[in-house]
Amino acid sequence: MSEFRIGILNLSSHENYVRSVAEIAVELGPVSIFTTSSIYERVGGSSAFDVPPDEWDLKGHSESKREYLARVEQRASEHIDILISFPFYGHVFDYTAYVNFEPDCEYLLYSFDINSMLGRNPTFIPKIYNYLKYPMKKAILQRVDRLLVEFSPIAEYVSSTNSSVDVETFTPILSNSVESDSSKDKHNQQERDSLTVTIPGMIDSTRRNYDEVLEALNALSQERKEEIELVLLGKPVGDYGSTVIQRAKSLENEGVKLEYYTDWIPTDTFAKKLNSTDLLVSPLCRQRPIDGFVEEYGKSKGSGAISDAISYATPLLFPSWFEVPELAEPGIHTYRDEADLQEMFTELLNDSDYRREWFNGAQEMARRYSKSKQKERLQRIVDKTKSDSND
Numbered sequence: 503m504s505e506f507r508i509g510i511l512n513l514s515s516h517e518n519y520v521r522s523v524a525e526i527a528v529e530l531g532p533v534s535i536f537t538t539s540s541i542y543e544r545v546g547g548s549s550a551f552d553v554p555p556d557e558w559d560l561k562g563h564s565e566s567k568r569e570y571l572a573r574v575e576q577r578a579s580e581h582i583d584i585l586i587s588f589p590f591y592g593h594v595f596d597y598t599a600y601v602n603f604e605p606d607c608e609y610l611l612y613s614f615d616i617n618s619m620l621g622r623n624p625t626f627i628p629k630i631y632n633y634l635k636y637p638m639k640k641a642i643l644q645r646v647d648r649l650l651v652e653f654s655p656i657a658e659y660v661s662s663t664n665s666s667v668d669v670e671t672f673t674p675i676l677s678n679s680v681e682s683d684s685s686k687d688k689h690n691q692q693e694r695d696s697l698t699v700t701i702p703g704m705i706d707s708t709r710r711n712y713d714e715v716l717e718a719l720n721a722l723s724q725e726r727k728e729e730i731e732l733v734l735l736g737k738p739v740g741d742y743g744s745t746v747i748q749r750a751k752s753l754e755n756e757g758v759k760l761e762y763y764t765d766w767i768p769t770d771t772f773a774k775k776l777n778s779t780d781l782l783v784s785p786l787c788r789q790r791p792i793d794g795f796v797e798e799y800g801k802s803k804g805s806g807a808i809s810d811a812i813s814y815a816t817p818l819l820f821p822s823w824f825e826v827p828e829l830a831e832p833g834i835h836t837y838r839d840e841a842d843l844q845e846m847f848t849e850l851l852n853d854s855d856y857r858r859e860w861f862n863g864a865q866e867m868a869r870r871y872s873k874s875k876q877k878e879r880l881q882r883i884v885d886k887t888k889s890d891s892n893d
Contacts, residue, residue: 505530505531505532506530506583506584506884506888507531507532507534507581507583507584508527508530508531508532508533508534508582508583508584508585508586508884509533509534509535509536509574509577509578509582509584509585509607510523510524510527510533510534510536510537510555510585510586510587511536511537511574511585511586511588512535512536512537512538512587512588513537513538513561513570513588513590513591514588514589514590514591514592515541515591516588516589516674517541517544517545518675518769518809519588519675519809520535520537520541520545520588520674521545521546521550522674522675522876523586523880524551524555525551525553525676525873526676526873526876526880527586527880528551528553528554528555528556529873529877530877530880530881530884531583532556533555533557534555534556534557534558534559534581534582535555535558535559536559536561536574536577537558537559537560539560539561539563542558542560544769559573559577566599567592567596567599567600568598568599568602571599571600571602571603574603574605575603575604575605578605578606578607579605579606579607582605582607583607583608583888584607584608584609584610584888585605585607585608585609585610586610586612586650587612587646588612589611589612589613589615590642594631594632594634594635594638597634597635597638598638600638601638601641601642603645604645608647608648608887608891609645609647609648610647610648610650610670611642611643611646611649611650612650612651612652612674613650613651614651614652614803614804615792615793615795615797615802615803616651616656616659616660616797616802616803617792617795617796617797617798617803618635618636618639618792618793618795618797619643619649620643620660620663620664621636621640621795622663622795622802623795623796623797623798623802624795624796625791625794625795625796627791627793627794630794632793632794633793633794635793635794636793636794636795647668647887647890647891648668648669648887649667649668649669649670650669650670650671650672650883651669651670651671651672651804652671652672652673652674652804652808652809653671653673653804653808653827653830654671654827654828654829655800655801655826655827656671656801656802656803656804657670657671659801659802670883670886672880672883673808673809673812673829673871673876674809675809675812675871676812676813676871676872676876677812677813677815677869677871677872678813678814696729696730696731696851697729697730697731697847697850697851698779698781699715699719699731699732699733699779699780699847700732700733700735700775700776700779700782700783701715701732701733701735701736701782701783701784701785702735702736702772702776702782702784702807702810703735703736703784703806703807704737704738704739704743705734705736705737705739705742705743705746705747706736706739706740706742706743707742707787708787708790708791709786709787710785710787711785711786711787712746712749712785713785713840714785714837714839714840714843715783715785715843716746716750716753718840718841718843718844718847719732719753719758719844719847720756721841721844722844722847722848724756724757726847726848726851727753727756727758728757728758729851730757730758730759730851731758731759731760732750732753732758732759732760732761733760733761733762733775733779734746734747734750734760734761734762734763735763735767735775735776736763736767737763737764737767738762738763738764747764750762761775776810776813776814776816777814779814779816780816780817780850780857781816781817781818781819781850781860782807782811782816782817782819783818783819783843784805784807784818784820785821786799786800786820786821787799788821790803799824800823800824800825800826801825805820805824807820808827808830808834811830811833811834811864811867812830812833812867812868813868814868815833815865815867815868816864817833817835817860817861817863817864818833818834818835819834819835819837819843819846820834820836820837821836821837822836822838822842824836829867829870829871830867830870832864832866832867833863833864833865833866833867833868834867835860
């Protein structure tokens with residue numbers, strides 16, 4: 503097996519993904535991480551890794567993005583074989599720096615918003631200057647050697663809409679629960695006469711619709727309501743977020759235990775809550791406008807809830823229209839409507855065998871994303887990328 507020098511670039515968010523990809527990549531060769539001081543701190547630095555990256559190259563506080571990317575470009579061109587970059591975000595001015603970034607190495611770029619990258623499904627937005635990002639995204643796409651996406655249905659969508667783009671699927675996450683103490687603790691939770699239901703992510707009307715979940719919980723019997731703990735694991739956004747919390751509080755008055763947050767949730771707190779939950783529910787909106795283009799969840803845009811479910815070996819519920827990735831199928835279930843949700847909640851509380859079946863499915867899903875299996879997947883992508891570059 504050939505050893506490659508791998509670089510990882512991230513300037514904005516997704517620090518959990520950075521950590522996971524780095525943990526996998528160090529098995530293939532020396533790893534350099536190019537990122538900001540804040541992401542470095544949120545990841546936990548080298549002490550957070552069993553095998554730490556070889557190098558952290560941090561953006562200086564007084565260094566502009568343009569200056570930093572110029573430095574990363576030179577460094578990558580001289581010392582890196584393959585650079586894996588997470589998505590670029592920001593204002594139009596930021597994109598003028600991103601579009602000039604062209605390292606002389608194999609360059610793989612993640613995209614979490616495919617339609618805005620490919621220019622598909624445009625829609626009107628009042629901030630018309632955001633449309634200026636698209637020609638720059640198009641230019642960026644022409645500079646990369648491969649586009650990386652999180653899940654196979656998204657790769658299939660890219661291939662069906664743009665045959666000129668080389669696309670690979672690599673879910674940037676590791677399971678950290680299988681065969682661990684936290685996994686055993688969660689298995690013990692399956693025997694309890696209670697159910698902790700967690701909805702992760704910002705309470706934002708453009709991302710999620712909480713109506714069916716709240717209505718399903720409200721339709722439960724009084725006895726069952728008292729066995730439910732609802733965790734709204736995200737910051738409320740605007741009037742919609744406040745309204746959802748108020749509606750959840752009315753459930754609290756009827757016996758449902760409620761936990762919610764009004765501000766950004768620290769990474770450690772977020773992780774602890776995910777680790778202690780029995781069921782994740784992600785009541786996604788089918789479509790979401792981003793930078794003047796309409797993204798479709800499950801097709802042109804993934805969901806971080808899948809990564810949460812994998813990482814913590816936890817069953818996950820999506821609306822029935824969501825296209826579930828094949829690898830994650832054992833741990834993901836779908837619901838048609840409020841009545842379907844109510845029935846599932848009731849069965850999970852009443853039937854220990856049904857509940858154990860869901861938990862075992864989540865365990866199987868998590869095993870498919872173990873470090874050894876993820877290493878094999880990344881190795882194939884690296885080998886293919888290098889082979890193509892030599893042709």
